[in-house]
Amino acid sequence: MKKDLEKFNELVEAFNKLPGIGKKSATRFAYFVSLQDTFGGLKLAQCIEDAVRFIKRCERCGGLSENEICDICADTTRDSSLLTIVESPKDILTFEQNGIYDGFYFVMEEVNEEVINKLKKTITINQTTEVIFAFTPGLNSDALMIYIEDKIKNPDIKFSKLAQGVPTGVSLENVDMLSLLKAFESRTKT
Ligand SMILES: [Zn+2]
Incomplete structure (x- = not known):
């Protein structure tokens, strides 16, 4: 059987893993970025990717x-x-x-x-x-x-x-x- 909304549910789960984000908020975010503000959603995805790739710890202070x-x-x-x-x-x-x-x-x-x-x-x-x-x-x-x-x-x-x-x-x-x-x-x- 083909699983419907698999991607949506994966997104909800990903948001749900963030600190302080419950299932309800995670669902709201997922709905918002996949339907209401798709441009914002893509931008968010890009920001996250850039942050993960480029942000590191300062060699001197650890910040x-x-x-x-x-x-x-x-x-x-x-x-x-x-x-x-x-x-x-x-x-x-x-x-x-x-x-x-x-x-x-x-x-x-x-x-x-x-x-x-x-x-x-x-x-x-x-x-x-x-x-x-x-x-x-x-x-x-x-x-x-x-x-x-x-x-x-x-x-x-x-x-x-x-x-x-x-x-x-x-x-x-x-x-x-x-x-x-x-x-x-x-x-x-x-
Ligand atoms: Zn520093």
Whole structure:
């Protein structure tokens, strides 16, 4: 028996796999791009293909980039003495959206010798004087900060973390801009 709507159902399933998209929304999207806005649908397909092909991680900070080195790392007007460690490339976008910070970033999605060595190298190249931890507040992140500080072992570097104001367990992308700005400006010594 010939399966009708096989392609439609595949599209629904593909949308359904996206974070935060339930079956209902997935069906609406699939209907919209295949019948209501076919031009938009083709454009979306092209955008997705380009993004998947061209977006990668910056070799230096681990953030999103279309080049080896991202625009932030390549920007010589930024304050290279500041290095903010974030948990995800998405957190860089959150900081950049409101322009509260003009230093550099380092994405730390996992912690191992290789990442720590890369971090040390970045600190040396940038001549970092302050490392700012912008982790989701919680017990794990406190332990992690102590661990990283200990590994870096550099008395010339000041370590600080975002002040309270970023609620415990809430990731940066869900924190409102004003809270993030306050947390950043009143950052405290770790
Ligand atoms: Zn970069």
